[in-house]
Amino acid sequence: MRDSFFERVAERQERLNTPLCVGLDPRPAWFTPEDHATGNPWLAWGRRLLDAVAEYACCVKPNIAFYEAGGLEALDALRQTIAHAHALGLPVLLDAKRGDIGSTADAYARACYEWLDADAVTLSPYLGEDAVRPFLQDPRRAVFVLCHTSNPAARDVQTLPVYGRPLYEHVARTATAWSDRVGLVVGATYPDAVARVRALAPDAWLLLPGVGAQGGDPVATLHAARQRAIVPVSRAIAAAEDPLNAARTLRDTLRNAQATADTTPPPPAWRDLALALHRIGAIQFGEFTLASGKQSPIYIDLRLMASHPDVLARAAYCYAEHLRTLVYDRIAGIPYAGLPIGTAVALTVNAPFIYPRKEAKTYGRARTIEGAYNAGERVVVVEDLATTGGSALKGVHTLREAGLVVEDVVVLIDRESGARENLAAQGVRLHATMRLRDLLRVLHEAQALDAEMYAAVLRYLES
Numbered sequence: 351m352r353d354s355f356f357e358r359v360a361e362r363q364e365r366l367n368t369p370l371c372v373g374l375d376p377r378p379a380w381f382t383p384e385d386h387a388t389g390n391p392w393l394a395w396g397r398r399l400l401d402a403v404a405e406y407a408c409c410v411k412p413n414i415a416f417y418e419a420g421g422l423e424a425l426d427a428l429r430q431t432i433a434h435a436h437a438l439g440l441p442v443l444l445d446a447k448r449g450d451i452g453s454t455a456d457a458y459a460r461a462c463y464e465w466l467d468a469d470a471v472t473l474s475p476y477l478g479e480d481a482v483r484p485f486l487q488d489p490r491r492a493v494f495v496l497c498h499t500s501n502p503a504a505r506d507v508q509t510l511p512v513y514g515r516p517l518y519e520h521v522a523r524t525a526t527a528w529s530d531r532v533g534l535v536v537g538a539t540y541p542d543a544v545a546r547v548r549a550l551a552p553d554a555w556l557l558l559p560g561v562g563a564q565g566g567d568p569v570a571t572l573h574a575a576r577q578r579a580i581v582p583v584s585r586a587i588a589a590a591e592d593p594l595n596a597a598r599t600l601r602d603t604l605r606n607a608q609a610t611a612d613t614t615p616p617p618p619a620w621r622d623l624a625l626a627l628h629r630i631g632a633i634q635f636g637e638f639t640l641a642s643g644k645q646s647p648i649y650i651d652l653r654l655m656a657s658h659p660d661v662l663a664r665a666a667y668c669y670a671e672h673l674r675t676l677v678y679d680r681i682a683g684i685p686y687a688g689l690p691i692g693t694a695v696a697l698t699v700n701a702p703f704i705y706p707r708k709e710a711k712t713y714g715r716a717r718t719i720e721g722a723y724n725a726g727e728r729v730v731v732v733e734d735l736a737t738t739g740g741s742a743l744k745g746v747h748t749l750r751e752a753g754l755v756v757e758d759v760v761v762l763i764d765r766e767s768g769a770r771e772n773l774a775a776q777g778v779r780l781h782a783t784m785r786l787r788d789l790l791r792v793l794h795e796a797q798a799l800d801a802e803m804y805a806a807v808l809r810y811l812e813s
């Protein structure tokens with residue numbers, strides 16, 4: 351549909367070459383005697399500003415707080431200002447930062463869309479998907495969810511670790527999965543966060559407030575955002591002596607920043623982990639005998655991760671990403687390599703951990719499975735890597751014999767030597783963060799693996 355908010359913004363961005371969004375945060379102190387003489391200074395001020403800046407903006411962003419503070423006259427002016435923006439061809443993003451339970455969200459959505467006729471709205475993600483859904487009923491409208499805000503205290507809550515990663519990263523992934531009409535608000539005062547969010551949500555539209563009065567760096571921000579970026583600026587334009595000139599200057603700055611931004615897709619998140627594994631010496635080349643008895647020119651020793659907590663934590667997050675999509679009561683690690691990894695994953699996702707022993711103990715409690723569990727519970731197996739899948743299957747059988755339900759094995763690396771098929775034959779799905787060939791490609795591209803060895807291992811994989 352060509353008339354959706356994002357399409358209209360994209361069309362203006364392309365035609366006018368501007369990522370600038372002009373913010374309307376009216377203060378009565380800014381109103382001129384001429385504004386007052388019209389009978390509704392809120393409306394006169396808004397129209398005046400829109401007329402001046404329209405050709406420099408891809409959209410406009412009135413902030414409802416300032417209009418609410420002005421009472422009925424101001425709210426009526428907001429409605430008419432939005433109509434004026436539409437008459438000028440400007441898409442309107444209403445900055446309302448709403449968030450409430452579904453039935454209330456529904457009323458908020460009607461106020462924003464039916465009464466005010468905004469095209470898009472900013473929302474809080476705190477209440478989750480059902481609080482956002484009412485704003486997505488109309489395919490022409492879009493929403494921007496607060497992800498990492500621009501204010502100094504943004505980090506009080508938004509960077510708290512969840513599953514080993516800052517909360518805002520989960521918001522980025524979760525909210526963009528709700529709909530392709532969900533964009534994210536990421537403050538231009540935190541370009542690192544912008545880069546992280548872009549890596550996690552490569553196709554999402556980003557609203558990047560904080561340029562101008564808040565001091566955000568437009569160049570660093572646009573370089574981090576790469577594309578699909580909207581930069582709202584309010585005070586630095588509206589309070590300027592000459593708003594037209596201020597808008598033009600900002601448009602030029604943003605235009606230049608965008609022209610030098612690298613628009614190639616960001617690398618996948620697991621790429622850094624692959625390089626870290628190489629750095630800690632976990633990827634070895636030579637002649638090795640594997641658990642299955644097969645020979646291999648490459649050996650991946652993920653047991654080393656336990657000696658590098660930063661790498662282990664990053665790996666645990668990759669496992670957690672798979673676990674997010676699965677339903678389970680407990681996770682189980684396969685000894686030995688799977689034990690420290692499984693423990694780290696259990697801590698990351700806050701799930702109970704058990705493990706099948708390699709052999710039953712012949713003394714003490716003589717158990718085959720350590721830890722607490724109840725027959726009938728669902729267990730996801732966490733294993734370091736899979737070659738033939740034999741070790742994982744041995745663990746699966748032990749767990750199943752105890753009455754546990756096991757249908758999923760999660761590994762960091764799939765060596766693509768039959769594991770997926772062998773597990774599937776026993777009703778088990780294999781989930782892997784990376785395939786061995788992906789790991790090799792990343793190492794080769796980073797010049798950590800020479801062409802000869804790269805080719806040799808690929809040949810081995812094909813054989």
Ligand SMILES: O=P(O)(O)OC[C@H]1O[C@H](OP(=O)(O)OP(=O)(O)O)[C@H](O)[C@@H]1O
Pocket residue numbers: 640641642684685686687688733734735736737738739740741742769
């Ligand atoms: O898919 P597969 O063909 O079974 O191969 C993969 C298994 O091989 C390794 O275990 P290994 O027995 O070497 O050692 P560990 O006891 O040190 O974990 C690895 O930890 C996997 O469990």
Ligand SMILES: O=C(O)c1cc(=O)[nH]c(=O)[nH]1
Pocket residue numbers: 639640641642648649650651652687735736737738
């Ligand atoms: O198949 C195996 O035994 C195996 C392969 C590998 O790369 N690393 C490992 O620990 N085991």
